[in-house]
Amino acid sequence: MRTTPLSWRIIQGIQQRLMVSKNIGIRKTQNRIINQVTGEIIYTPPEAREIPDLISNLEKFIHDESIRLDPLVCAGLVHYQFEAIHPFPDGNGRTGRILIVLQLIQLGILNLPKLYIRGCINRHRETYYKFLNKISFQVGWVPSIQFMLEAFLSQALETIKVLFDILSLFLELKEIFKDRFPNIARSNMLETIFSHPVIAPVKLGELLNVHYTTATKYLTELREARILHDLISGKYHFYLNHRLLGVLSK
Known part of the structure; x- marks a missing residue:
């Protein structure tokens, strides 16, 4: 993945693998993100006819070598842009979170896909979509990126704890295997x-x-x-x- 540039083809491939044979490809109709408890519409993505141009702009941003931003900031910006476009009928959230990991690997921040921010986003779902709404109107970028950076930090600390717990369990069982x-x-x-x-x-x-x-x-x-x-x-x-x-x- 380090040597394969991120592209729309790869993003589509991720969504296809996630959805198997259901709701694959660019959406043809308008969709909305709804609060499952209240039924309230919390985000309305762009119209389907706008998606090709928006995806083209996203690809240009990903590969623009003139941009000098911290890799985590870049990953946050790409994630928000992708989720704001919401190009697929289903699987946008999962695809977007995988996109973060792939980009961080490509930028040299991760060497393995071991940082997933789903838990943090789900715990603060209302705040996350509030920022997504603001970004769609080209406002609120600074607090939105701050939210993503805090999500990265929170999840990284959780991941470190999990890795140490796994190592501790492995060493414990290694001794049991050796003795018994x-x-x-x-x-x-x-x-x-x-x-x-x-x-x-x-x-x-x-x-x-x-x-x-x-x-x-x-x-x-x-x-x-x-x-x-x-x-x-x-x-x-x-x-x-x-x-x-x-x-x-x-």
């Missing part, structure tokens, strides 16, 4: 249940290059030790690294 499950510890089992916190025996066997029965034995031992939980869904039997999932769901 030496045979399992010699495989990459621990690393695998962190990279695949929900896994089936067949998949585990493929990843560890062991027979299905061996993979099932490993999973059963860890379930009996309450390191993993299991879940049966129809004919499928899954094993869950429930403590890791708990950390990730905070």
Whole structure:
């Protein structure tokens, strides 16, 4: 992603992957963002006929090398412009948040996609859309960008805590594996249940290059030790690294 310029084609591709086969592509009609509780219209995007020109302007801004702004400010500006355009029938919010991450990777701020500001935006949704309305009238840019910068900081601090919690859990289980499950510890089992916190025996066997029965034995031992939980869904039997999932769901 560092070497692939952000473009409208990539943005469309993100939305297509998110929506699978539903509501794909530029919207053809007017849409509105509505407060799900009160039914009040909280934001009305531009008309559909304006979208191509607005997207073209956004692309020019993204690739304008004469702009000398802090990368986080640039990412905030691009995000607000994209959300103000609201080019798709559905999936604009998710696409816009992914766009932030991709831009920060391209600008060298992130090396991995590990900063998502959804939680902060959802907690302050009313304020967020108030700023979006102001920006659509070309006012309120400074407090809007300040809001985004505070969202970046808040989410970064939360992400750091989550990463340390994951590391702490990993080191704790590493000691347990070494003391109680030496045979399992010699495989990459621990690393695998962190990279695949929900896994089936067949998949585990493929990843560890062991027979299905061996993979099932490993999973059963860890379930009996309450390191993993299991879940049966129809004919499928899954094993869950429930403590890791708990950390990730905070």
